[in-house]
Amino acid sequence: MIRLILGRIVSSIPLIVGLVTIVFIIVRLLPGDPMTIYISPAVPPAVAEQLRAEFGFDKSIIHQYGRWIWGVMRGELGFSFTHQRGVAEVITSAFPNTLILAGTAILFQLILGISLGLLAVRFHKSFIDKIVSVGGLIIYTLPTFWVAILLLYVFSYTLGIFPSSQMHSIGADEFGRIEYLLDLLKHLILPATVLALPGAAAIARYLRTNLLDVLHEQFIINARSMGLSERKIFLSYALSNALIPTITITGTTIGILLAGAIVTETIFSWPGMGRLTVSAIFARDYPLIIGCTLVAGIVVIIGNLIADIMYRVVDPRIRTEGL
Amino acid sequence: MKYIYRLLLVSLVIFLIISGCTERTDPDRPDIVIIGIPGDADTFNPLFATGITASQIIDMVYPSLVHSDFDLEDGTISYHPSLSKSWEHHNDNKHITFDLRTDAVWEDGTPITARDVFVTYKLYGNPEIGSVRQDALENFLKNADGTPDIEQSIEITDDSTITFKFESAYTGQLFDAGLPILPAHIFETIPGEELRTHPVNRQPVGAGPFKLRSWTPQQSVVLESNDLSVLPHPATLSRLIFQVIPDYQSRISQLESGEIDMMDDITVEDAERMERRRTSVNITPMPERRYYFVGWNNIDTEAYADSEGQTIQPHPLFGDPDVRTALTLAINRAEMTNAFFGDYAREAVGPIPPVFRWAYDETLEPLPYDPRRASQLLENAGWEVDDSGILRNGNTRFSFTMMIPSGDHLRSMMASTIQQQLREINIEMNIEQVEGAVFLQNLMRKSYDAWIVGFMFPLELQIDNLWGSDFNTAYFNFVSFQDERVDEILARTRVLYDTDEAAPLWMELQRIFHQKQPATFLCWVSNIVGVHERVKGKTVDIHGLTHRAWEWYTD
Secondary structure (H helix, E strand, O other): OHHHHHHHHHHHHHHHHHHHHHHHHHHHOOOOOHHHHHHHOOHHHHHHHHHHHHHOOOOOOOHHHHHHHHHHOOOOOOOOOOEEEEEHHHHHHHHHHHHHHHHHHHHHHHHHHHHHHHHHHHHHOOOHHHHHHHHHHHHHHHHHHHHHHHHHHHHHHHHHOOOOOOOOOOOOHHHHHHHHHHHHHHHHHHHHHHHHHHHHHHHHHHHHHHHHHOOHHHHHOOOOOOOOOOOHHHHHHHHOOOOOHHHHHHHHHHHHHHHHHHHHHHHHHOOOOOHHHHHHOHHHOOOHOOOOOOOOHHHHHHHHHHHHHHHHHHHHHHHHHHH | OHHHHHHHHHHHHHHHHHHHHHOOOOOOOOOEEEEEEEOOOOOOOOOOOOOOHHHHHHHHOOOOOEEEEEOOOEEEEEEEEEOEEEEEEOOOOOOOOEEEOOOOEOOOOEEEOOHHHHHHHHHOOOOOOOOOOOOHHHEOOOOOOOOOOOHHHHHHHOOEEEEEEEOOOOHHHHHHHHHOOOHHHHOOOOHHHHHHHOHHHHOOOOOOOOOEEEEEEEEEEEEEOOOOOOOOOOOOOEEEEEEEEOOOHHHHHHHHHHHOOOOOOOHHHHHHHHHHHHHOEEEEEEEEEEEEEEEEEEHHHHEEEEOOOOOOOOOOOOHHHHHHHHHHHHHOOHHHHHHHHHHHEEEEOOOOOOOOOOOOOOOOOOOOOOOOHHHHHHHHHOOEEEOOOOHHHHOOOOEEEEEOOOOOHHHHHHHHHHHHHOOOOOOOOEEEEEEEHHHHHHHHHHOOOEEEEEEEEOOOOOHHHHHHOOOOOOOOOOOOOOOOHHHHHHHHHHHHOOOHHHHHHHHHHHHHHHHHOOEEEEOOOOOOOOEEOOOOOOOOOOOOOOHHHOOOOOO
């Protein structure tokens, strides 16, 4: 297993280098000098040139790229024009927030997806089954921003149950620990639900189909003939087999969650990576765009790696093949 | 299946606990005002801050020698004592001596002295630091290399007396002497190369009516009343919070629901809807400082570029004032203003905003929408319709490209409207959208023939850098307009302190613009502000949303 992890990490390095190289070249090849936005025309030309040199914009793209890679190796990702801070520092403050949101969304999508999938199987061919199947398909295809606005309208503006934006209420820094945590949870529910819904719908549909297939497999019939209880058959044999694809889906949805977070974080004013990326793009904050891409690439690769490992943990056949 | 029901039941209980345990944001929060803003502050160091939010906060946290107000009745800006108790002009108005307060202290208790002012201006003027406010030192005494000579320009007599010496007398001296002042005892210890990234930029030590309580990046900036402030006094509000809400729809919804108390840049549609519904939000337009105009390059862009700025000759299409007048006549500015901004804008006549009432020529009527007269003027100038239905003068076809920045929906609609209206007088206009930075860069290089820009007029009535003939100093003169009499007026009004003397000159300038139409001025637009009725003491001022926020209070 350790060999597998190390192997995957090593093979991911050229992938990440390739990704950031492409992004670096694309953003730097865009026409227009980004320093035009940040240097007042009133600044004397000599000073403007000096600032340009300070940020490395007076050099060729290859030189800028080399300088950036050298910085990355020393743990520096450059300087964000819009935040007037180091890119690493800006990302460090936003990344945990996205992790909280995406982590909660994964939890939500697992709980919701598995529960609905099981309900559909339990009431197979009933009205509930149809609702889960058709409803799941509809939710999966709905645009994230539309769902977000709908939930905001109902639960925030109309019913006033949940706050409409931010991570914490005003004055939350003065709350006790429990109250602070509950306040965070309250702010989390709507954005995490919006992020989780497509994944939950996919999991529910996958689980339903797989479970129905597995329940008709020969080994289930054998287990019944051996006199095992229905509960044991369902939990130990049927469900554990049917859940394997769910793990793959969860691993691959990490990338989708990050993509969805761009819209969700903007609508809910969640101060995470998605919102940071959008604002960096609009402000043409090149160092920050590249830094965000680097982090997103690493997260997607880690997500896929975790899915692979989990897959091997729960499926003995893959584990044996891996050996 | 029982565990599914148990799971659902547990989830429901958790949901109810979470939704019930913490109270909904209370719109009756006493002494606290929340302003919804679209983007976060960049830095709290006035040497580098460029964003509106950062500038607003800096003005409330850091001291300055003078404080300014705008009188909407007569349209004049007035300066009041702040860190300085009084000041005196002397040496033919080239020098100003400020008498500073002796009771003002920084948040850490250190007294504020003239040395703080001197050290701050040295930082502003240091070319190696590259402050964004360096242009305010344009009229200070200079070194041989053209950089500001602060040692000569600012003279400390004692801890509470300081003199500013300018190259010449001009009306904007107090504005330039009124930059935010930094604590010398902190900034003197920071090496210049570390200033841009130093932690002090995020933890300002100020002396204004507010001080920073917390800054959570991308979330909020919380200011609290500074009990030590005598500039002019600790804020009445206990806290003023800037809540970052990037999405406009979320921001406006939160304003209506009372989650935030204030926001600006409200659309005309939302403003009219809220006024119709009579919500608890008061809609207040902040008078017109933003304006739009169509720029016609007065000079030949190709010849200018080929000669690296040496050749200045009339533009083949827009070089003739009669042609530019025809273009203005052919564009229905009144209809556009009404369609896009309703009652929150005013049709523009020239480059002077109506808020400067003493200088604005109310007698000057905007040119009417008159396509027939436009065609007549063009015909007189030698333009005739060719076989393709487009005007032609010799080998020159009246066809050009209107440039606008991409993603600007409003300017895109304006361009489409203008395109249709010009087509009616047989002019072919294409529209091209380019990325914002590219747009600005090419405007500075004078490489566009025509474009639409949206500008914010400065607080001081100075337009030298917009319409002066010297392109080296008039860096915003994108249309390349040159007029000797305009230059004379601009030079004269710079040194005229008496508005009664300056007013006739400004009126004359507007008449020149009206006659020569270097650009087609479209409209002056108000910034629509929504303020919850619980917020009291807020005054309308062109300075911006948070002007005199230390006087605000809540019900």
